[in-house]
Amino acid sequence: MRFQSKSICMRYIVCEKPGEFLLKEKENPKLQAGEAILKVKKVGICGTDLHAYSGNQAFFSYPRILGHELATEIVEIDDNIRNLKVGDNVVVMPYISCGKCIACRKGKTNCCNNIKVLGVHTDGGMQEQISVPIDLLIPANNLSDDQMAIVEPLAIGAHAIRRAQLTKGEFIVVIGCGPIGIGIMKLAQLGGVKVIAIDVNQKRLDYAKEKIEVDHIVMGGANAVAEIAAITNGDMATAVFDATGHKGALESGPDYMSHGGRYVLVGLSKGELVFIHPKIHAKETSILCSRNATLEDFEHVIAVLEQGKFLIESFITHNVGYHQMIANFDSWLDPANGVIKATVDF
Ligand SMILES: [Zn+2]
């Protein structure tokens, strides 16, 4: 009889069904060709995870291990030409693209026809170890665990900025002071852009002003257009970003935009949007959607973080160990608790 080595078990958290997480155990992953086994150090919680838990994420199947904002370290790795080795800190780009479709052939892997996102379409990082294709790993040895865990949400913002091709000195409006909006604001500001933040929550606006140091804050609603006109000397913003995904906010975006401007839709709503055609036509509006991010965006964000230009304290507002996550998760859904970004230590 062959000797069978005792398998080693690890902990993981699975979203069994809407409203229910379970802490379970299973065998550690085994190394596969072309893959690396990663020790998960920290997981950032994002809107997608909150929606999946609340049961209002479209096309989502349960049970699912969530988590796609990952700070990890390589514990085992197949031979690779990228010089990645055991002990390296790596950020995971959680988008698995096919490499064959028209979008991939054009380098737009972020909107691949067959895209699968770790922690959404396949199991993600809420586990002590995860096996991931080496292609998805980006070395980040100079980053702390906190910094690694926020690369993905910031890369979403970096991609949106790249879609708009911002240049120094522009006035932009960013609607929504959540983690994605704040990422856009800070990254744009570091690029020499003047930022006007809009939100309907005064606390979040104050946060954007005090912690992110945006140039102007404007309360959403009836007076917003007049206030932005006053700030921009009547020009309005040459680029507007929606980072809310709310229909009303999304439809208001072109009102804040200058003639000849760009409107970038980052937040995703569920249904149709209505724009008055003569109004968007008169401004020759460029409407751009921004989805996920590419390697270039991740590398840009890692470089910004390496230079210490993005303060972690202004972004991660809540952190717990994985044993406490299930007990705390409901509280992160409540806007009154002021969560910008919650993270979980594994
Ligand atoms: Zn996310």
Ligand SMILES: [Zn+2]
């Ligand atoms: Zn593809």
